[in-house]
Amino acid sequence: QVQLVESGGGLVHTGGSLRLSCAASGRTFSRYAMGWFRQAPGKEREFVAVTRWIGGSVYYADYADSVKGRFTISRDDAKNTVALQMNSLKPEDTAVYYCSADTRYSGSDSAEYEYWGQGTQVVVSS
Numbered sequence: 001q002v003q004l005v006e007s008g009g010g011l012v013h014t015g016g017s018l019r020l021s022c023a024a025s026g027r028t029f030s031r032y033a034m035g036w037f038r039q040a041p042g043k044e045r046e047f048v049a050v051t052r053w054i055g056g057s058v059y060y061a062d063y064a065d066s067v068k069g070r071f072t073i074s075r076d077d078a079k080n081t082v083a084l085q086m087n088s089l090k091p092e093d094t095a096v097y098y099c100s101a102d103t104r105y106s107g108s109d110s111a112e113y114e115y116w117g118q119g120t121q122v123v124v125s126s
Contacts, residue, residue: 002026002115004099009120012089016124020084022099022117033106034075034082035113038095038122045098047108049073049084060106067093089124096121 008020022034035050051073052060061073070089075082082099097120100113 002032002101004101004115004117006097006099006117006120009097009122011123011125014090014124014126016089017085017087018089018122020086020097020099020120020122022082022084024080024082024099024101026080029080030077031103032101032115033103034073035100035102035106036073036082036084037098037100037110037113038093039098039119040092040095043095045110047110048097050106050108051075051082052106053077062106062108064108086122089122091124091126094122094124 003025005023012018030053033052036048037045038048039045047064049063054060070087072085099117101115102113105112
């Protein structure tokens with residue numbers, strides 16, 4: 001069982017930055033692919049980014065096209081945390097951001113992730 005708790009959301013102006021963090025419980029954090037998804041009002045939950053440990057000091061990361069070059073996902077397996085650094089924010093980035101985890105899947109389909117946090121709200125004003 002994994003529990004995920006997000007933090008770091010808030011209100012920011014267009015072009016600003018925010019750093020989201022997700023703290024995970026559990027002793028085998030490194031085995032989990034960790035993802036970030038978001039859901040805007042009236043829209044489906046959509047993939048943002050994912051990271052997975054490959055081995056040694058090598059990590060895999062993937063991003064939605066809409067955030068490539070602006071967002072960076074990172075993880076600290078010693079601290080059981082995963083972060084999402086968001087730069088050059090746009091009003092269309094406004095959403096509730098969710099942290100997710102799964103041991104077997106590291107893709108962009110939200111239905112495949114087993115564990116979810118409660119979400120943190122990000123609002124980008126124009």
